[in-house]
Every structure is written in structure tokens, then in C-alpha cells.
Amino acid sequence: MVRTLALAAALAAAATPALAHEMGDAVVPDSAGWRLGAAAAVSAVAANQTWPTTRWPGQPGSGQTPSERRGGSLEHATVDLGASFGASASHSAYLALGQHGSDPAHTEAAWWRSRFDLGQHRLSAQLGRDRLPLGEPLRSAGHFDRYAQVPLIKRIVLNDDLMPDGLNLQWQRPEGAALQAVDAGVWRVRTYPGGVAGPLAPVLHLRGAVGDVSGDVFVAQLEPAGRATVAASSSAGHTHSQPDCRVSLVGVACFDGRTRLGGASLRWEHAPTHAQLSLAVLAQFDQGELYSSRGAAAYSARIQGGWVDLAVPVTPTWTWGARLERSVASHELTGINASLVAEDAGLLTNQAVARASSMLAWQVLPSLTLSAEIGTERAGSATPTSRWAGLRLLWSDPRLLSSR
16 A cells, blocks of 8 residues: 555645635546546655654643654555536545554545535535644645644644544635635534544635735634643654544543634735745634543643744755744642642643754756755753754656556
């Protein structure tokens, strides 16, 4: 399966240019037909310590340990199939399979969508698995990104990427309008920051643009039951599932309660040069009970962070970029053995985490990009600074096979 997916992908065929798009539009043909695509990102990285960082004190997220990627590794690979039906391509279906290194392959997306054009407006309904409608650049960062690592705050809050099953309704307006799209949906979030049980989670997303500046904002509310964070004394490889606290409390800290997510992003492009500047922020607010095999505590938390990203074309085929990131967290626990629960959950010695990265990319071919990257990362003065340098090769062909 690794060899199959190593030549794989989900970069998009062009969406209908007259309308803003966020979910689904870019990965299916805009007229009746089908296409098979593939993409892969391969990296060779040298670092002064384990890379990526296994976890950060006070900001464990799911607690899962990512695979060691020093040396050469398959960063990400996907194969995807998109199809549109009908004279106006009003119905579409999409399937994408993905793999990270030697981790098990997983379904990244599998959905059906129907859309209805009402003059200059469009209504659509999408059912199935997909990434949440977070808006750019929150949605795409880390997914065949310019950089070798998922942004700090996305890894901590979303366990890299949320790919739940759900129903999303979208209303779109022409691109000239200030408010371009509204998404409203309900999602079954069974991976971090959701739990193995709990009701459907409502998600609302708005997208707009004024001149050269586009922006997105989203909010979501989850009520996870039995959400597991791998205990600080344990380790677990990266996965898109989580332990079940209803079965056992061994090696985990568990949360029952309410989780609110919120995020926003802005992106500006200088039309003459195509230089881009973007800003993204993401926050998680928890309120409920945190417990482990050693006790239980009333718990409230706030985890927030974001990044600033600059990309400047140097020549038609060379691009330089820089990204600055930061994530901070605060936790309050009250109850019997609260300190032991905090220790199990990895909340002690809490420190802000900062990362700085820079890259230089050469577009060798329209489907092939070679880049060099350097970066540093630090979590407080008591931890050693992580430094790395590496080369990455990104290949994508959204139309390996296609038919209309």
C-alpha cells in the first residue's frame, strides 16, 4: 500500500471561477466527467534532536507521538478520484485515500454533493467525510504545504487535521460580493478534539473578500465524552483514531464536557508580483471534567495560537517564504488529586511554543517542486531548541487520467 500511495494525490482541478469556493469545488470536474489524480511529498531532513517534536509540556493535544522523520521519509501521499454528473455538473462524488510515512493508510475524504444554481447564487448540500470548512489558509496548511510540518496550533488543537463525517450546507455568492460563502453543517467528530461518544457538532463558516484581501472565520461546538489524551508517561504513534476511555483508563487522561473551537484567517495578495501575506489564528476552549486512573478534577482550558506566512516570488519559477508561529495554553484544575491528573495529561511545566521556518522553492515542472527549508522551534527556556534543515520534493498530477 505504501508503494501504491507514494505516487498519489488530491490537488485540484480548477473550480468554477465566477464563484467563491471552500468545500469540494476544487477537487471535482466543473463539467460532467471524471478525473483520477495523485500527489506525494518526500523529504530528507537533518535535525539536532527527535523531529518532529514528540509533544510539548502543557500543550499535549491528543498526546500521540508523530513518527520520526529525520533522514528520508514519505511525508504525505494521496490518490483521489473525482466525478461530476449531469449536463450542468450539478452532482459530484469524491474519494481520497492518504498515507503518512509508514502509518496505516486512511480515507481522507469520501462524499457526495448536489448543488442548485439560483441566478447568481448557488446552494449545495454535501454528505460524507471531508476536512472541516475552516477557510484558507487554515484548511490547507499542512496538507501538501510549503513547509514540512503541520503548523503548531493545528497539530495541538486538531491533531493535524480533522476529517470527520457530516452534512454541510453551503450558500455561495458571486466573487464580487463582500460576503462570498456561508457554510453550516453538523459533523460526527470522533477524533481529537472530539470524543469517542457525544452528539453531532455544529460548525459555521463565513468567507468574504474586499479588494485584494480575503478572510474567513469559523466556530464549532463539540460535546466530547471520553476524549482521550495519551498520558505523558506513554507514547503512541500518530493515528486518526483515539483510545476509548469507556474501555480502560490505563495510559490515558480523559475529558468529558464542552469544547468550543474558533478560528480566523486573512490573506492578501499583491497582484503585480503575486506576493502573498497571510495570518491565521486558531483557539480551543474546554470546560468539563478531566480524569485519569489516579483522580478527577473540574477542568477549564484555553489553547490558542497562530502563524504569519509570507511568500514572495523571486522569479517565475523561484519562491522564497517565511513563517512565524506561536502557541500558548492555560489550564485550571480543581479537585481530588488534581495535580496527579495534570501530570497524567501532560499539563505541567506549561510553556509557550514558538517556531520559525524559511524555505526556497524551485518549480522544476508544473507538477514538480523542489524546496529547501530551515527552521527552529523552542518551548520555554528549560527545553533545548530544535533546529533542522532539509530538502523536500512535491509532486502532483490532478489529471493522471480523465474523461469528459
